[in-house]
Amino acid sequence: MKDNLIKSIEKMIFMLICMIALTGVGYVKTAAAISDDHIFKTIDFKKGEKVTIPIRPGKTGVYCIQFTKVCFSGTYSWYNQEHEAIIENSSLYGDDFRWIEDFYMVAGKTYYIEFNPAEDIKATAELSFVSADMEPEITVYNTENDERYFEEEILENTIPGINWDKKNRKLVLDSVDGPYNIRFGGNRNYYGPNYDIKDFDKLIDVTVEIKGENKLSIKGGTSSFWWAIETAGPYSLNIIGDGTLDVLVGSNGSMISGRDVVIDGPTINFEFDGDFERYREYICAYRNLEIKSGTIFAELRPRFMESSYFYRTEYYLYYEVFRADNISFENTNVIAYYEDFPSDYEGAVYAYGIFYAYNDINIKSGMIFMVANEKVINAVDENAKRITDLYAKESICTCYEDKINISDNTLIFKGKPIDINNFDISLEQDEYKYDGKAKTPKVIINGLEEGKDFTVSYEDNVKPGIAKVTVKGIGSFWGSKKLKFIISGRENTKEGNTQSYDGIHGLQLSSIFDDGKLIYKVTKEGTLDGKTAGKVTVIGLKKKSLKKVSVKSLLTVNGVKYKVTAIGKKAFKKGKKLKSIVVAKNVAKIGKKAFAGCKKLKSIKIKSKKIKKFVKGTFKGVKKTCVIKVPKAKKKVYAKKIKKAGFKGIIK
Structure with missing residues (x-):
């Protein structure tokens, strides 16, 4: 009996401590647990009173949770079985009719949705099963007029040059030209269902093959953030092919982004469309970014900032080209072209490195060009040293964990102008048959543009023999290189x-x-x-x-x-x-x-x-x-x- 009395006292003390704790954070109550296709009773939400709803799915897949006949305001959070936050304090978006969200959940596990309403409301909640998997669905958005093309239309080849093979999860871009944002989401929701990455043994591969010459013009539409190619789900985005993708940048989104991103083969050019100040990276992976081969050209424009982030009230800031938790890079040419800030500006300039990672950066081989004036290069060096305390060679990288490896097989060039002889220069064709006409093979310098970055002149290019081509750097490039080709025949x-x-x-x-x-x-x-x-x-x-x-x-x-x-x-x-x-x-x-x-x-x-x-x-x-x-x-x-x-x- 004495033991029972002690236990009762201990229980009362514990409850008292809990009540005291709850008064500091707001009262939390737990609603009845719900499962498959179960409509539960109307819930009275009180301002400042958090409500936690446990969800125990009977089968694995995507579920829709909606509250009807309510105007929502406040925040919500979603937790996994271990009570780890997957979404935390996200704003409640709703209207006079409903609030709706999709969630991917695994049978046998318990998930928790916690609501923190900003007003007293009544809502009828419903959980319904939507789909058994997280197969990616493609949506193409016209960023100029906000028109949306859903998967059913794309499968009918509605947009010239965009071909979606749903079975093999492969998209082919072949000579596309338009203001298009391409997104791979999950099922019926454009933004994709919410999910816990721990519920997936491996990511789902999505492939984008680049063929021919393609152009995506990202205008921004009525939204502040738009992307060129993006995945919204547990997907690995693999961009392959031997074609070219030109992205005309007119918004602040990461132009290519996904949880994991792999780039292998294509030439990708990011250039500005109009007078636009940019403050985001170009290629972003929320986990791993692997660049295996290809050429990437990125035009970087400084953004004038008014804040105290860098201990100044005013400054110009350049953002990075690549951002991820972990970055692996090899066999690729990167040209980062830094636009000059106004010539009469004498204030502070800050710049991140070309590569920005939280965990580690491993650069195995390739050629990296930082085309920038001395003040910008110094700003990149100083910022990298401030964060990572590394030498100037490594200042092309910013890494918070200081795990940076740059192989001796990597060639790095900095400055403005840069000698054009440092680039791989080739001719589109190096042998012709004589026909009495002048031969002018196209000069290829991946990432550079004839007329803007270099000029081309030809000699002895009519009669049979050895014809000569002279390539001269202009603008941010200098130096010259001679090439030859053959005219045979006669x-x-x-x-x-x-x-x-x-x-x-x-x-x-x-x-x-x-x-x-x-x-x-x-x-x-x-x-x-x-x-x-x-x-x-x-x-x-x-x-x-x-x-x-x-x-x-x-x-x-x-x-x-x-x-x-x-x-x-x-x-x-x-x-x-x-x-x-x-x-x-x-x-x-x-x-x-x-x-x-x-x-x-x-x-x-x-x-x-x-x-x-x-x-x-x-x-x-x-x-x-x-x-x-x-x-x-x-x-x-x-x-x-x-x-x-x-x-x-x-x-x-």
């Missing part, structure tokens, strides 16, 4: 022509000639002064009646020497009377089906020791009675390779 590319085409070289590249027995093609030009020997490939028989062929090591045409380095594909195919072939010492390659159809062939003598591979099918049609003789020093190696290529005869 009369001396015709069979039988053996004249010099420029007074320096002998036969032009790709010229075709013969020596009376065999037909050759020039694969490397030789010079008349004898300093450079050319190269040729045997491509056929001039005389089909030949019984014996001896491929020479060296030819001389008009005083120019040419090494015979290869026997081309199907070179002797029409030699139905051939009985013996000798392959000289300079031949390093024999093409597929080179001896095909030589049914009377009795011997092939190979003098060359330079052949690394015999292609399968080289000896197709050659009878078993044929004998192949090879150099003694190469017999073991050659015999194995020749047999592998399909020859079934004798090898000596």
Whole structure:
């Protein structure tokens, strides 16, 4: 009895402590638990009186919770089974008719919704089952006129260039041009259901393939935040392809965002559309950002700020390009172009690094260009050191946990202007056939624009020969680089022509000639002064009646020497009377089906020791009675390779 009395006193003391605690935070009451498709009674909500509703779903999936015939105001929170907050103190949005939210929940678990109304209200609450999964549904929003395209319309190819494969969760963008925001949400709700990431063993993959040249113009519409491509759910966003995506920025959203984001392959350009001050990163992952390959160009414009965040009342601020908990980066070129702040401004400037992470940044390889004036670079350095206390090289990164690794395989360039020779520069096409017209191949410098960042001029680009291209940096870039391309053709590319085409070289590249027995093609030009020997490939028989062929090591045409380095594909195919072939010492390659159809062939003598591979099918049609003789020093190696290529005869 004494023990019971002590327990009663302890219980009373505990209840008293709880009551005292509750007076400080507002009274909390718990409503009856609800489950699948259960309509429970009207609840009287009192201002400042928190109400917690436990929810125990009978099956896994998305549930809709709605309160009808009420005008809501106040906040709500959502907790998982461990009472960890998934949503905390979010505003209650409603109207005179209902407040509605979707939640993904797992059978067997208990979830809690806590309401903190700002007024006395009565509401009828209903829980209804919506869907058994969190499969992504695509919505495209026209940010210019606020028109929305839902999945049913997109599946009918309503928008040219946007193709959605729902089964494989793959979106293909092929030559799209419009003011579109693309969002992957869950089920019927544009913003996607609320969910607890702990309820998923792995994220659901969503793929976006970039083909051709695409342009998304993000105008902003009637909303302050719009994105180019975004996922709203437990999804991993994978952006792949070899195309180009230009994003014209006219809003403050993260242009590409998701819980996990992977970028592998495409060229992505972020440029401003009009006079817009930006204060968000371009690519954001709420957890992991992995950049595997491609090129990313980002135009960064400073925003004039009036606050005391950086211990100043006024300053210009540049935001980062990438933001995530964890960032992995490799095999990618990044060009961060920092617009200058007003020239007459003498106040403070602050800037984050190109990469911003909470946990760690791992940069394995690639080229990173910070195109900025000295004051901006110093601002980035100082801000990085203020947060992470790192050296200047690492100031391209801002990381609160100081876990930054930049491999020696990474090239980093800072300044304005930057030497254009630091970029990978190529031509869209490097060989043309002569037709009497000027050839002007497009110069490709991923991330840079001709006319704005560099100029192009051409020389000797009409007649056959070697044409020259000069690329010069302008604006924020300096220096020049010369490229070459070939114009082949004219009369001396015709069979039988053996004249010099420029007074320096002998036969032009790709010229075709013969020596009376065999037909050759020039694969490397030789010079008349004898300093450079050319190269040729045997491509056929001039005389089909030949019984014996001896491929020479060296030819001389008009005083120019040419090494015979290869026997081309199907070179002797029409030699139905051939009985013996000798392959000289300079031949390093024999093409597929080179001896095909030589049914009377009795011997092939190979003098060359330079052949690394015999292609399968080289000896197709050659009878078993044929004998192949090879150099003694190469017999073991050659015999194995020749047999592998399909020859079934004798090898000596």
